[in-house]
Amino acid sequence: MNELSFRGKDRYRLSSLHFGGVGLLLVVEGVFAFIRLGPVGFCCLLGGTAALVGLGIFLSRRSWTTVGAAGVTISWGVGRGRTYSWQEIRWVDVRETKTQYGTSRSARITLANGRRRSLPALQHSTQYPDPDFDVDFRQVVDWWKSNTDPDARFEPPKRWWNRLTPQAFGFILGLLITIVVIVVVGIAMG
DSSP: OOOOOEHHHHHOOHHHHHHHHHHHHHHHOOOHHHHHHHHHHHHHHHHHHHHHHHHHHHHHHHOOOEETTTTEEESSSSOOEEOOOOHHHHHHEEEEEEEETTEEEEEEEETTTTEEEEEEEEEEEEOOTTTTTHHHHEEEEEEEEHHOGGGGGOOOOOGGGOOOOHHHHHHHHHHHHHHHHHHHHHHOOO
16 A cells, blocks of 8 residues: 555645634734733734744644554654554544534544544545545555554543533633633733
């Protein structure tokens, strides 16, 4: 079988919708920051936000997954990546997440220690559709099955944190960030 390669720069394209949404967010953030924090606070907050958005775009476009004889190599945009040998991989599946914007599917592996790893750039969603996702996933499974002993394969049990949706995680994270910002601003003004 031929080695498979899935690259973020081939999958994740920026559109004017992305720039419009980020621009609107920066304008709203800028108005509130300028009113509450003044020009210096405004510049710091705006610069920090722009840096975080830029870093996220940079890392997602540099992420990749390679599947070959050595196993599965995953890179989230930094460094050469980490290779998981076929002997470490116990299960290969698809995580399906339903949201108000549609369904998102992501290929992932489960390791012998029970940890799961998503495969960057091997995903399908309404925002980034991949018509070849099922074929690509099937090829990954074929590599896995041809390089592992059937006795070493088992489906891991479900755990509560595996059921936590990205939206719920985002809500909790947003709530924590909001609380921290309110406390920091309250301390700075008090």
